[in-house]
Amino acid sequence: MSILDVQNIKKSFGNTEVLKGVGFALEKGEVLAIIGSSGSGKTTLLRCLNFLETPDGGKIIVNGEVLFDSEDRKAHNEAEIRKKRLHFGLVFQSFNLFPQYTVLKNVMLAVELLSKERPDYKENRAEIRGEIEASARAILERVGLSDKTKAYPCQLSGGQQQRVAIARALALKPEILCFDEPTSALDPELTGEVLKVIRNLKSSDSTMIVVTHEMEFARSVADKVIFMADGKVEEAGTAEEVFDRPKSERTRAFFSKKA
Amino acid sequence: MSFQTVTMMLLEGFAENGLIFIMTLLFALPLGLILTFGSMSSFLPLKWLTKTFVWIIRGTPLMLQLFVVMYVPGLLFDISMPGSLFGIRISPRMFSALIAFVINYAAYFSEIYRGGIESIPRGQYEAGQVLGMTKRQIFFKVVLMQVVKRIIPPMGNEIITLVKDTSLARVIAVQEILWIAEEFTAMGLVWPLFYTGVYFLAFNGILTLLFGYIEKKLSYYRG
Ligand SMILES: Nc1ncnc2c1ncn2[C@@H]1O[C@H](COP(=O)(O)OP(=O)(O)OP(=O)(O)O)[C@@H](O)[C@H]1O
Ligand SMILES: [Mg+2]
Numbered sequence: 001m002s003i004l005d006v007q008n009i010k011k012s013f014g015n016t017e018v019l020k021g022v023g024f025a026l027e028k029g030e031v032l033a034i035i036g037s038s039g040s041g042k043t044t045l046l047r048c049l050n051f052l053e054t055p056d057g058g059k060i061i062v063n064g065e066v067l068f069d070s071e072d073r074k075a076h077n078e079a080e081i082r083k084k085r086l087h088f089g090l091v092f093q094s095f096n097l098f099p100q101y102t103v104l105k106n107v108m109l110a111v112e113l114l115s116k117e118r119p120d121y122k123e124n125r126a127e128i129r130g131e132i133e134a135s136a137r138a139i140l141e142r143v144g145l146s147d148k149t150k151a152y153p154c155q156l157s158g159g160q161q162q163r164v165a166i167a168r169a170l171a172l173k174p175e176i177l178c179f180d181e182p183t184s185a186l187d188p189e190l191t192g193e194v195l196k197v198i199r200n201l202k203s204s205d206s207t208m209i210v211v212t213h214e215m216e217f218a219r220s221v222a223d224k225v226i227f228m229a230d231g232k233v234e235e236a237g238t239a240e241e242v243f244d245r246p247k248s249e250r251t252r253a254f255f256s257k258k259a
Numbered sequence: 260m261s262f263q264t265v266t267m268m269l270l271e272g273f274a275e276n277g278l279i280f281i282m283t284l285l286f287a288l289p290l291g292l293i294l295t296f297g298s299m300s301s302f303l304p305l306k307w308l309t310k311t312f313v314w315i316i317r318g319t320p321l322m323l324q325l326f327v328v329m330y331v332p333g334l335l336f337d338i339s340m341p342g343s344l345f346g347i348r349i350s351p352r353m354f355s356a357l358i359a360f361v362i363n364y365a366a367y368f369s370e371i372y373r374g375g376i377e378s379i380p381r382g383q384y385e386a387g388q389v390l391g392m393t394k395r396q397i398f399f400k401v402v403l404m405q406v407v408k409r410i411i412p413p414m415g416n417e418i419i420t421l422v423k424d425t426s427l428a429r430v431i432a433v434q435e436i437l438w439i440a441e442e443f444t445a446m447g448l449v450w451p452l453f454y455t456g457v458y459f460l461a462f463n464g465i466l467t468l469l470f471g472y473i474e475k476k477l478s479y480y481r482g
Contacts, residue, residue: 050389078394086391096386099482100404109400110390154481172390 001064003028003207004176010057010070011044018044019055020231026176026224029205033218033239036228037254042211043093045228046178049209050090051081062087062175089174093181095165097153104149107136107167114172139167143197159190163197170201177201179210195221215258219243227251265443265451272436273458275353276425279435282344283360283421290361291368298373316366321359322430328359329431356428360421367417375410376402408477415470419463 004026011019018041026032034042047053049060051068060068067084076084098106111132115121121128140146143163153161162182169177179198183191195217201208202221212218218225218239225242227235227250235242235251246252297309316324329352332338340351340358349357379402387397429438436455443451 052385052388082391082393085389088389090389092382092386094382096380096382098383098386098401099480100408110387110392113392113396113400152480168390 002026002061003030003063005059005061006049007059007061008057009045009048009055009060011041011048011053011055018231019048021058022228022231022233023058024224024226024233024236026207026209028207030207030223031202031221032209032224032226033222034209034211034226034228035213035215035218035254036226036234040228041231042228043180046090046180046209046211049176049178050088051085052090086172087175089169089172089177091162091165091169091177091179091182093185095153095158095161095185097161097164097168099153101152102149103140103145103151103153103156103164104133104136106153106164107140107171108132110168111136111171136167136171139170140164142170142200143167144193157190158186159193162186162194166194166197166201176207176209179208179212181211181213184213215243215255227254229254260443260446260448265448265454268439269436269451269455269458272434272439273455275428275433275435276422276458277462278349278353279356279360279425279428279433280422282357283364283425284418286357286361287364287368290365291372294365294369295372295376298369299376313366313369316363317370321363321424322427324359324363325356325427325431328362329355350433352431352433353428356431356433360424360428364417364421368414371410371413371417372406374413375406378409379405405482411470411474411477415466415474418470419466422463422466423459 002025006025007023009019009022010017022041022045024032034045036042044053048055055068055070057070058068059066059070066072067087098109101109112129115128115132118128137146137149140149143166145160145163145167148156148160148164153164156164162185166179166182182198183194186194191214195214198208198210198217199221210218210222220239222239225237225239226233227242227246227248229250235246235248242251243255246255294309294313297305298313300306300309332340340354342351342354343349344354344357383401383405384397387401392400426435426437428435429441432438436458440451440455443449
């Protein structure tokens with residue numbers, strides 16, 4: 001069974017149909033790269049997966065559990081949506097760190113708030129907090145920032161900020177971690193450190209979806225690649241299939257423009 | 260009349276200004292927040308009602324509002340203002356003045372709050388959402404502190420304006436510091452009029468220092 005099964009997602013804003021029926025499936029531990037020109041709907045797709053937008057049509061199934069089905073018309077309350085969101089993590093193009101908190105607190109905050117819902121929270125408060133902090137420190141070590149735990153986001157470079165954002169998303173242990181052009185707000189010399197972190201996550205068996213314009217990176221890290229055009233999946237396959245033997249004329253045109 | 264007598268009598272007047280100042284802050288700061296939520300509500304009738312109210316209050320002189328609160332309840336509805344507040348004895352005139360000041364400043368504060376809340380980028384809310392936070396948690400843990408930091412300078416300005424505005428209460432015969440000074444002037448003594456400035460400058464000087472301190476406290480981060 002696939003860890004993620006996305007079927008026929010549709011989304012319009014007013015009269016513009018941005019997603020015209022997008023679907024794909026992902027196995028556990030796989031990395032999916034989504035490429036495509038500007039305006040093709042990549043961000044909108046990730047936002048639908050993370051329930052920041054509600055699709056007009058389609059299905060989202062994680063581990064066999066139907067999280068979203070447009071046929072199912074019953075209204076979902078905030079608490080349910082919140083729970084569904086936690087299957088996914090999202091790293092934004094513009095980081096969106098919380099400026100008033102230290103790096104460590106940025107990583108810990110959401111986990112701490114969530115732990116308050118545990119039935120044993122009151123009794124084991126100190127212990128739970130300790131565990132959360134230890135795990136946050138471990139994650140920051142993994143993204144190479146163990147010396148920055150006390151810094152504030154404004155004191156960090158763009159690359160470091162994005163690595164904190166990745167750590168913050170990882171702290172909630174999402175089943176599927178999504179990245180929306182994680183390096184396109186960065187100076188070229190800083191993209192490397194962020195891509196390296198994502199590459200390392202792959203080796204630790206995380207399931208990831210990466211929207212990117214870094215073709216070399218996509219080719220080397222992705223198990224599957226989707227090329228999106230005009231709100232549709234124009235071409236899908238393994239990295240070799242899509243990059244080396246594209247079937248679609250549009251895909252070829254896209255690569256020749258990039259080259 | 261001795262310098263000391265004048266000082267003490269002006270100080271008595273300034274106590275009235277101080278009372279208006281404190282009570283206005285005490286009630287207008289939270290009331291402003293309620294108006295903010297009203298004007299940002301997605302329930303349109305409430306939103307427009309609040310916005311119209313704020314527009315009227317901000318678009319008319321405080322002096323007019325003082326007159327309205329002073330005379331309209333009594334003349335039209337035969338309501339008289341109570342003579343005490345929290346067990347403190349105050350004149351009905353003072354009570355009217357407090358109502359007008361609280362409403363007026365709540366309207367101004369609500370606009371400052373709203374500006375602060377709307378200046379927080381959408382990405383902050385979305386980051387909270389994808390991290391599984393509730394709306395409440397996003398407001399209190401993510402947004403609020405950033406709003407406070409952003410509104411401290413405009414709030415400082417507004418509160419310093421309030422100190423000076425308290426003198427307007429004299430138009431409904433609250434015997435605040437300028438009223439007292441004017442009585443001296445009527446007796447041929449002009450310098451107490453200038454002397455009142457010292458009270459205002461001292462009070463606002465302290466407030467300026469206080470706001471400077473808070474701003475500095477919050478400057479540990481940018482953004
Ligand atoms: N909230 C919205 N309201 C109206 N239109 C929107 C909204 N969000 C996105 N769009 C439109 O949807 C289309 C697809 O946008 P999207 O951001 O998903 O593209 P993208 O593939 O991520 O592009 P890029 O590579 O530039 O990031 C664009 O034409 C955009 O203007
Ligand atoms: Mg995008």
